Amino acid sequence: MSEQLSNKQLATVEQAKQLGLLPEEFEKIKEILGRTPNFTELSIYSVMWSEHCSYKNSIIWLKTLPKEGEKMLAKAGEENAGLIDIGDGLACCFKIESHNHPSALEPYQGAATGVGGINRDIFSMGARPIAQLNSLRFGNINDERTKWLVRGIVKGIGNYGNAFGIPTVGGEVYFDDCYQINPLVNAMSVGIAEVGKTVSAISEGLGNPVYIFGSATGKDGIHGAAFASKDITEDSAKDLPSVQVGDPFWEKLILEASLELLKTGAVVGMQDMGAAGITCSTSEMSAKSKTGMKVWLDKVPMRQKDMKDWEILLSESQERMLVIVNKGREKEVEKIFEKWDLTYAIIGEVTDTERVQYYMNNELVADIPGESLVLGGGAPVYVREYKEPKYFEEIKKFDINKISDVYLDVNKSKIENRKSAIDVAKSLAAHPNICSRKWVYNQYDSMVGTINQTTNAPSDAAVVKVKGTDKSIAMTTDCNSRYVQADPFVGAMIAVSEAARNIVCSGGDPAAVTNCLNFGNPYNPEMYYQFVYAVKGMSEACKKFDTPVTGGNVSFYNQSNDDNAVFPTPTIGMVGLITGNKKHMTLDFKNDGDVIYMIGESRNDISSSQYLVSQHGVQLSPAPHFNLDEEYNMQQAVKKLIANNLILSAHDVSEGGLFITLLESAMVRNLSFDISFLDSARNDKQDKTMRTDAFLFGESQSRVVVSVKGSECKAVEELLTTMNVKFEKLGTVTNGNIKVNHVDFGSVSEYKTLHENSLENLLKS
Numbered sequence: 001m002s003e004q005l006s007n008k009q010l011a012t013v014e015q016a017k018q019l020g021l022l023p024e025e026f027e028k029i030k031e032i033l034g035r036t037p038n039f040t041e042l043s044i045y046s047v048m049w050s051e052h053c054s055y056k057n058s059i060i061w062l063k064t065l066p067k068e069g070e071k072m073l074a075k076a077g078e079e080n081a082g083l084i085d086i087g088d089g090l091a092c093c094f095k096i097e098s099h100n101h102p103s104a105l106e107p108y109q110g111a112a113t114g115v116g117g118i119n120r121d122i123f124s125m126g127a128r129p130i131a132q133l134n135s136l137r138f139g140n141i142n143d144e145r146t147k148w149l150v151r152g153i154v155k156g157i158g159n160y161g162n163a164f165g166i167p168t169v170g171g172e173v174y175f176d177d178c179y180q181i182n183p184l185v186n187a188m189s190v191g192i193a194e195v196g197k198t199v200s201a202i203s204e205g206l207g208n209p210v211y212i213f214g215s216a217t218g219k220d221g222i223h224g225a226a227f228a229s230k231d232i233t234e235d236s237a238k239d240l241p242s243v244q245v246g247d248p249f250w251e252k253l254i255l256e257a258s259l260e261l262l263k264t265g266a267v268v269g270m271q272d273m274g275a276a277g278i279t280c281s282t283s284e285m286s287a288k289s290k291t292g293m294k295v296w297l298d299k300v301p302m303r304q305k306d307m308k309d310w311e312i313l314l315s316e317s318q319e320r321m322l323v324i325v326n327k328g329r330e331k332e333v334e335k336i337f338e339k340w341d342l343t344y345a346i347i348g349e350v351t352d353t354e355r356v357q358y359y360m361n362n363e364l365v366a367d368i369p370g371e372s373l374v375l376g377g378g379a380p381v382y383v384r385e386y387k388e389p390k391y392f393e394e395i396k397k398f399d400i401n402k403i404s405d406v407y408l409d410v411n412k413s414k415i416e417n418r419k420s421a422i423d424v425a426k427s428l429a430a431h432p433n434i435c436s437r438k439w440v441y442n443q444y445d446s447m448v449g450t451i452n453q454t455t456n457a458p459s460d461a462a463v464v465k466v467k468g469t470d471k472s473i474a475m476t477t478d479c480n481s482r483y484v485q486a487d488p489f490v491g492a493m494i495a496v497s498e499a500a501r502n503i504v505c506s507g508g509d510p511a512a513v514t515n516c517l518n519f520g521n522p523y524n525p526e527m528y529y530q531f532v533y534a535v536k537g538m539s540e541a542c543k544k545f546d547t548p549v550t551g552g553n554v555s556f557y558n559q560s561n562d563d564n565a566v567f568p569t570p571t572i573g574m575v576g577l578i579t580g581n582k583k584h585m586t587l588d589f590k591n592d593g594d595v596i597y598m599i600g601e602s603r604n605d606i607s608s609s610q611y612l613v614s615q616h617g618v619q620l621s622p623a624p625h626f627n628l629d630e631e632y633n634m635q636q637a638v639k640k641l642i643a644n645n646l647i648l649s650a651h652d653v654s655e656g657g658l659f660i661t662l663l664e665s666a667m668v669r670n671l672s673f674d675i676s677f678l679d680s681a682r683n684d685k686q687d688k689t690m691r692t693d694a695f696l697f698g699e700s701q702s703r704v705v706v707s708v709k710g711s712e713c714k715a716v717e718e719l720l721t722t723m724n725v726k727f728e729k730l731g732t733v734t735n736g737n738i739k740v741n742h743v744d745f746g747s748v749s750e751y752k753t754l755h756e757n758s759l760e761n762l763l764k765s
Helices: 011-016 024-035 039-048 102-107 107-122 144-164 234-242 249-263 277-289 309-314 330-339 392-396 411-416 422-429 481-486 488-505 523-545 610-616 629-641 657-667 692-697 712-722 746-765
Strands: 072-074 082-087 090-098 128-138 168-175 186-192 211-212 267-272 292-295 319-325 343-351 353-361 362-369 463-465 472-478 509-518 549-555 569-577 597-598 649-652 672-675 704-708 727-734 739-742 743-746
Touching: 011 024, 024 330, 039 309, 039 362, 072 292, 082 509, 082 549, 090 107, 090 144, 090 292, 090 472, 090 569, 090 629, 102 107, 102 144, 102 186, 107 128, 107 144, 107 186, 107 249, 107 267, 128 144, 128 249, 128 463, 128 472, 128 569, 144 168, 144 186, 144 249, 144 746, 168 463, 168 472, 186 472, 186 569, 211 249, 211 330, 249 267, 249 319, 249 330, 267 277, 277 292, 277 309, 277 319, 277 353, 309 353, 309 362, 319 330, 330 343, 353 463, 353 472, 422 610, 422 657, 422 692, 422 743, 472 488, 481 488, 481 523, 481 569, 488 523, 488 569, 488 629, 488 649, 509 523, 523 569, 523 629, 597 629, 597 712, 610 692, 629 649, 629 704, 649 657, 657 672, 657 692, 657 704, 657 739, 657 746, 704 712, 712 727
Parallel strands: 090 509, 090 549, 128 168, 292 353, 509 549, 672 739
Antiparallel strands: 072 082, 082 090, 090 186, 128 186, 211 319, 211 343, 267 319, 292 343, 353 362, 463 472, 472 569, 509 569, 597 704, 597 727, 649 704, 672 727, 739 743
């Protein structure tokens, strides 16, 4: 086979621009190769140096995130997914990634292949997926295109996950006009492996065969990585071939085959084929091991005729894996491929050249140093300009005194033309960002595998049993992007803190984080400011909670070409542990007569709340009150209350404020609540000027509602006082109507009907 590069047409700088490369990057490629690249080589660089693969505009800041921790088994970037030690020889493997751009064009396949891709990241390391979560953002729910996107994306996630056989146990759904053009689809997967029995994405052993197995290769997904690295425009529909097509039944077979392969000991390294397909897996595995590969593209099993070399290289056809096998054990692994009825072929071999060399019909069509293609190697790294966004000036002008408070007295409300607290409470209960997501999660199989502990015992985080052990994994995805828009530093700290709060309220100890950083165009200094300060805030909070970042995903260019960017959305995926005698804590009130406490402090704060936006139309206001030390101390107190068996329920105060938190705790068992915020029972003698709207609907942070047996009140108050954590006794759990300061707010059943049916009604209207 000739080692002379075939006489292919040389690439031009114009072609480089069309493929998303900068002129200076084209010059750098020429310098690396010592010659002008041909079109195939240019195509390879265009996907590997795209933002989606190289993180060229983000890596400098990602390196500042905390990555050390006593449970860490793999540092961020070392493997396909995060890996932490959970004891007894077991490890938890987890990761979150985006599939935003594909889902904007073809919602069903875009979302489905996002689920498939993130699960492959887990089992390609030798872990068996046990649970899935997602974080979804859509535009105006009254818009027909939004409804189409919601239906398609939810169906894509549900159909793929259900067929694959992994329960979808949690997530979040938000609606805001900023996501109108560009919805966000972030998918998370969690798996379990044995420590020391995982596999890395390495390529070692001179002459070892390189196998591709799984589905055959087609033209779907070509240039998908580059597509994800540019703005959504009116012309984006032309990029529909960049959207991949998934098949969960193939994925299930590949999962079982992959885990069986690893048990043989014949596997050297393995990696799934995600962004940039064969190009990515062959170059990354070679670069990681400082080896090389010869790859024969005409040997790749194809489902379409006459595919060109660069099409084969860049295809992102789903359900494909690359595996390096010890030479001499080919028959052994091929029996496994055949057992699971998988397409497979030897398409290459490991070399010691440190170059990836691609052949087509015995011609060398591309010859590139592997290191030059990858993140952390020769891929470009940029320091982008950033400056404070101009809209911050409008945020600083916000004055709560210009917002009329609500009235508890309905008659006075009508006379003074102010909103009734009862009307607001009902409106928020039905709000699409607050109401039940039952319409969504009913389409997901949350019970397959019989390990989901929150199916009939809801808690702030999803909790999944690790079979055969006394351990459970608590997991959550969190981000209030409106807070991040208001203040990227504080908003990102809140995102991490809320994730930790949800883990703690469920009885767990926060362990580690994976993130999905969704932002606008990094070349816009104001957008880049949001990214930089969100990373800084995330870093600060992760250090405080000792939750190192294990990896994740950056998704830039979430905007249309008119600078209509989404809110900065650094989605936090967090896992925690519940072990031994520790109790899974649920959010539901248990008994009539139990006492309700709020741990934390109420403030005259309605900033960035759903109440302020939906009831007063105020889009720009500061982030809600937040203090990291206060948050940490409050969480430690909740942990201790749970450990001492002093509380019956725990639920954090978030969107919709205190009233919605109480309502969500009451509705589960059809109980109610009677609370007061102006009586002398408050331990801190709250100032009488407390605004009603701030108390009921404000979203100041670091607050948790707990319910307690009357006999335990003294012990609870003593513990919280000793820990110097503020609290207030709100009232009691009841069987009657909801009451606030003795005002009848109506029956829980009325609110429950609004809460449970609102989303479905909005989507059907």
